[in-house]
Amino acid sequence: MPPSHPQTPAEAGNDETPDDIYVERCQKGDLHAFDALVTRYRGRIYGLLYNLVRNESDAWDLAQDTFLKAWKALPKFEARSSFFTWIYRIAHNVAYDWLRARKIQSGTEFDDAIGLDDIAAGATTAPREIQSPDEKMAAGELGARINDALAQLSPEHRMVILLKEIDGFSYQEIADKVGCTIGTVMSRLFYARKKLQTLLQDVHDDRDA
Amino acid sequence: MNTPLPPEEDDAVSRRLGDLLRAHVPRDIEPPFPDFFNSQVLKKIRDEESAAAAVPAPLRWFGWLRSPLMAGACAAGFTALALISFHQSAEAGTRVVTNYSPEPNVTATTSYNRAAGATVIMLDGLDAFPDDRLVTAWNAASEPALQVAGIR
Numbered sequence: 149m150p151p152s153h154p155q156t157p158a159e160a161g162n163d164e165t166p167d168d169i170y171v172e173r174c175q176k177g178d179l180h181a182f183d184a185l186v187t188r189y190r191g192r193i194y195g196l197l198y199n200l201v202r203n204e205s206d207a208w209d210l211a212q213d214t215f216l217k218a219w220k221a222l223p224k225f226e227a228r229s230s231f232f233t234w235i236y237r238i239a240h241n242v243a244y245d246w247l248r249a250r251k252i253q254s255g256t257e258f259d260d261a262i263g264l265d266d267i268a269a270g271a272t273t274a275p276r277e278i279q280s281p282d283e284k285m286a287a288g289e290l291g292a293r294i295n296d297a298l299a300q301l302s303p304e305h306r307m308v309i310l311l312k313e314i315d316g317f318s319y320q321e322i323a324d325k326v327g328c329t330i331g332t333v334m335s336r337l338f339y340a341r342k343k344l345q346t347l348l349q350d351v352h353d354d355r356d357a
Numbered sequence: 358m359n360t361p362l363p364p365e366e367d368d369a370v371s372r373r374l375g376d377l378l379r380a381h382v383p384r385d386i387e388p389p390f391p392d393f394f395n396s397q398v399l400k401k402i403r404d405e406e407s408a409a410a411a412v413p414a415p416l417r418w419f420g421w422l423r424s425p426l427m428a429g430a431c432a433a434g435f436t437a438l439a440l441i442s443f444h445q446s447a448e449a450g451t452r453v454v455t456n457y458s459p460e461p462n463v464t465a466t467t468s469y470n471r472a473a474g475a476t477v478i479m480l481d482g483l484d485a486f487p488d489d490r491l492v493t494a495w496n497a498a499s500e501p502a503l504q505v506a507g508i509r
Contacts, residue, residue, distance in 0.1 A: 179399055179403075182398075182399070183395055183399060186399075187395060190387065190388055190395070191386060191387045192384065194388040194394075196384070199384075207388070208389065208394070211394070212397060212398055215398045216398065216402060219402050220405075294377055294382065295381070309378070310378075310382070313378045314384065341370075341371055341374055351377070
């Protein structure tokens with residue numbers, strides 16, 4: 149998990165100009181106004197993308213793409229939703245496109261039918277970013293444990309569980325966004341939960357104790 | 358571990374997991390080098406806009422072709438051409454490009470007979486054909502007086 153860079157006061161909250169004022173200026177071609185919107189939302193967008201792709205470099209590039217696409221689409225933005233909702237949706241789409249391209253490159257379709265026996269720490273997982281379990285255990289940070297567990301999910305499973313638990317989307321909304329059936333969403337959610345429960349078994353046990 | 362839990366217990370575990378995720382997965386993470394992040398976004402925008410502005414003039418010139426006015430004018434032009442063409446083919450029957458007679462005392466005129474649906478070529482100044490001569494076709498090249506050129 150990358151460290152959270154503290155925002156300067158000016159970045160964090162002193163700028164109280166409403167989004168729609170900035171949006172209006174952007175639609176007239178004002179790049180300074182867009183710069184302010186990037187500053188305001190880059191943390192949320194990068195955070196979303198980092199949580200989905202679990203790679204700083206990819207998340208950085210995808211966040212850049214998101215803002216670039218937003219700038220190009222801004223002339224058509226009609227403020228039916230908030231600017232943040234709108235750009236958040238763009239970021240999701242950018243992430244799904246990335247995921248699809250990645251799947252095509254790898255030439256394999258993700259197999260949902262992973263037997264429960266396979267769901268064990270270190271099995272059928274994405275590359276881990278934290279060096280060793282010992283170091284991680286020594287750190288003893290629950291947040292780090294959870295994020296490390298998420299990093300071990302496949303991108304498809306991670307995306308579904310984050311959309312459900314963090315963003316609060318319904319099964320249907322997730323199916324629409326990801327481009328699969330509700331059954332597939334439920335299946336991925338089931339396996340993602342099982343995998344996380346396995347990886348975080350001791351956390352659950354400690355909390356239960 | 359893999360023993361199925363009762364549904365209510367399974368729901369409770371899922372809820373706890375959801376709570377854990379919501380509590381510990383950060384939703385706001387500043388990208389590394391945030392100022393550089395902004396500058397790169399703006400640079401890419403400027404680069405793309407300069408590239409779009411640098412599109413060769415002829416390509417941009419064609420932009421006016423897409424205007425509604427131009428589309429209307431083109432449609433009207435094509436309609437007029439089609440009507441003229443239809444009118445010519447319907448009215449003229451055989452298309453006579455030009456009338457020419459090598460004999461100065463012979464003149465050729467053409468007209469379209471709507472009732473007969475035929476194009477008639479009138480040759481004035483020719484010697485009369487004998488009544489017993491049946492003309493169904495002729496070789497214009499063999500009879501200079503009949504060389505009415507340009508008939509297609």
